[in-house]
Amino acid sequence: MSEFKALDGNAAAAEAMRQIDPDVVAAYPITPQTSTVQTFADFVSDGLVKTEFVTVESEHSAMSACVGASAAGARVMTATSSAGLALMWEIVYVAASNRLPIAMLVVNRALSAPINIHCDHSDSMGARDAGWVHLFAENPQESYDNAFQALRIGEHPDVLLPVMFMHDGFITSHGLERVEVYDDAEVKDFIGQYKSAYPLLDWRNPVTYGPLDFYDYYFEHKRQQVEAMENVKQVIIDVGQEFGERFGRTYGLFESYKLEDADVGVMVLSSAAGTTRAVVDRMREQGYKVGMLKPRVFRPFPAEELVDALKHLKAIAVMDRSISFGAMGNAGPLFLELLAALQVYGDGRLPVSDYVFGLGGRDIVPSQIETVFHDALKMAETGRPERLVTYLGVRE
Amino acid sequence: MANDGTGWKDIPIGGMILEAGNAVKYPTGGWRAFRPILDAARCVHCLQCWVMCPDSCIIVEDGKMRGFELLHCKGCGICAAVCPDKVKCITMVEEGRALEVEGK
Numbered sequence: 001m002s003e004f005k006a007l008d009g010n011a012a013a014a015e016a017m018r019q020i021d022p023d024v025v026a027a028y029p030i031t032p033q034t035s036t037v038q039t040f041a042d043f044v045s046d047g048l049v050k051t052e053f054v055t056v057e058s059e060h061s062a063m064s065a066c067v068g069a070s071a072a073g074a075r076v077m078t079a080t081s082s083a084g085l086a087l088m089w090e091i092v093y094v095a096a097s098n099r100l101p102i103a104m105l106v107v108n109r110a111l112s113a114p115i116n117i118h119c120d121h122s123d124s125m126g127a128r129d130a131g132w133v134h135l136f137a138e139n140p141q142e143s144y145d146n147a148f149q150a151l152r153i154g155e156h157p158d159v160l161l162p163v164m165f166m167h168d169g170f171i172t173s174h175g176l177e178r179v180e181v182y183d184d185a186e187v188k189d190f191i192g193q194y195k196s197a198y199p200l201l202d203w204r205n206p207v208t209y210g211p212l213d214f215y216d217y218y219f220e221h222k223r224q225q226v227e228a229m230e231n232v233k234q235v236i237i238d239v240g241q242e243f244g245e246r247f248g249r250t251y252g253l254f255e256s257y258k259l260e261d262a263d264v265g266v267m268v269l270s271s272a273a274g275t276t277r278a279v280v281d282r283m284r285e286q287g288y289k290v291g292m293l294k295p296r297v298f299r300p301f302p303a304e305e306l307v308d309a310l311k312h313l314k315a316i317a318v319m320d321r322s323i324s325f326g327a328m329g330n331a332g333p334l335f336l337e338l339l340a341a342l343q344v345y346g347d348g349r350l351p352v353s354d355y356v357f358g359l360g361g362r363d364i365v366p367s368q369i370e371t372v373f374h375d376a377l378k379m380a381e382t383g384r385p386e387r388l389v390t391y392l393g394v395r396e
Numbered sequence: 397m398a399n400d401g402t403g404w405k406d407i408p409i410g411g412m413i414l415e416a417g418n419a420v421k422y423p424t425g426g427w428r429a430f431r432p433i434l435d436a437a438r439c440v441h442c443l444q445c446w447v448m449c450p451d452s453c454i455i456v457e458d459g460k461m462r463g464f465e466l467l468h469c470k471g472c473g474i475c476a477a478v479c480p481d482k483v484k485c486i487t488m489v490e491e492g493r494a495l496e497v498e499g500k
Contacts, residue, residue: 099410160409198412208413220404221411227404 002186002247007179009172012140013079013105014039015179016147018049019187022103023074023194026054026065030084031117032169033107037079059084063091063102070100071209073199075151078102081169082109082123089127095162096131097225098210101154101194102162103147104132108270108321109169110360118361119169121269122322125298125333131225133163133232134299136269140177142296143167145249148191152239155194158231168271170361175271182247190246229300236297253302254295256309258284262291264376265310268319269295269334272357272364276319279369290373295334303341310342314380316352317372319392323356329388332356353385357392368392420468424451428471430488432464433498438485445475445486 007015014036017025025044027037044053052069056062059080070076080088085106095102106124110116124134133153137143143165150163167173198207213221237252244250257277259265268276273294283290293309295302310316320332327336335354342350355372358364372392379385408414441461446454453469455462464475476486489497 097410098412198408198414205414206416209410211411211413213411217407217411220402220407221409223404224407224409228409 002180002182004178005181006176007140007144007181008035008174008176009137009140009143009167010035010107010174011039012144012179012181013147013167014043015181016144016187017077018043019182019184020075020077020147020151020191021049022051022077024052024054024066024069024076025078026056026062026069026076027078027080028056028059028062028084030059030081032109032119032173033079033081033084033105035173036105036107059087060091063088063095066102066104067091067095067098067100070095070102070196071098071199072201073196075155075194076100076102077104077147079105079107081107082111082117085123085127086111092127092130092132094210097221099160099225099228100162101151101160103150103154104162104164105143105147106164106166107169107173108166116360117169119171119271120321120359120361121166122359124164124166125322125324127164128299128333131161131229132299133159133161133229133236134297135163135165136296136298137165137167137172138270138273138294139172140167140175140179141249143172144179144181145243145247145251148187149236149239149243149251151191151194153232153235156231156235156239157197159228159235161225161228161232166270171271180247186246190243232300233297233302233305251296253297253305254293254309257292257294259291259293259309259313261289262313263289264315264317264373264380265291265293265313266317266319266369266372266376267293267295267306267310267334267338269298269321272319272321272369275364275366276369279366279373282366283370283373288373288377290376298334298337301337301341303337304345306338307341307345310338311346311350313350315376315385316350317355317376317379318352319355319357319369319372321356321358323359329354331389335389351379351383351385353379353387354389355392356389362393364393423467425467425469428466428469429491430471430473431466431491431494431498432469432471432473432475433487433489433494434461434463435485435487436463438483440480440483442480442483444478444480448474448478450474
């Protein structure tokens, strides 16, 4: 039997970790991820899990310990934020390249400097080319649900890649919401056992992980990672479907809201999608044909599927919670990826504009999102964006 | 170990090596800049070089030092350094000059 509890995002993720009972968790506390690891540490000392909990001296060590444990054959989880992810950097690539299905909660927080503990997506977006699968959650429930699916996706034999699952720092991590917590046994049955094909601890079949790999084979190993990434989309869909059949909430690559008959749409990740949904409802009441698309998966970028869902629109506004400094227009990564996708899978003529918002935890309020929709409606009339990028709410 | 020309579908993922001890099949002696040359007549077969060689490249037969396994020797010179002072039967020679010194 499932039950409803009042949990913030971090407590929900920790609750998922309790139910998963990973073999190894190696983590270092960092705001705003701290309460996940702290709550999980309580579970460890209270004997509620059998996990080997490794307290390390830095995130570089946390991910290193995760890599070692995963290579040994363990089911491994960790959690981090911002500077912690940045410090892990080297080993984040190693985890993906060694094909280790580690699941990591990333509580999105701005990167320094100036130092800032609040939400934006610059931390995980910076790691977008590292070879991990990226899942974004809008609220504590989605983050809780993603924790289980992250394991199933990463551990799938066609994938074998690490998965990071995100929720917004403070907004989601410390925002108390109603979360349906499933029955322990049901969860255990869904996630099953992780059986590594080549566990290092199997001394009867000794293998080497991470040897020197030069110009003769390195390129082929990268090509294999491409193949795994290609396989991810279908696995996410299958796992999301199975999850829905068991627990009642079906997940896919993205969620669209009132998009089918819309003239214009806003594409936005994570918690801001909740606010956007309310704005869509209000504007619909006023007679505007507007809709929203909330990507769940950023890596692999579901280019073809997104274009399919958006191509009937007359204009799209993308909302990015990070900047790709020096990229075209100093736009955000979500916008840039969508533009490329529209060029390849669409006719490339759909007007699109980017709205960078909420950096360093700056509030995003419904009236601002309304201006984005009105801009998009104007774009639909004129057929071209007034500006490529708008920094929404920044003081001039 | 995969052979030259093997494609990405045919090799273990992530650069994993599934066959224990196959480094033997992968020649690394080409990295060598200096080659150890043995003066067999002076060698006392103390086997200090065999003990210390980090690449297991000292060939020993019936307890006698017989030479070097050059497919994996990287020319670090440890063998020459640990060879006892009164013996010093190993000389490190530039690879380019090894032919004229050793005749091979």
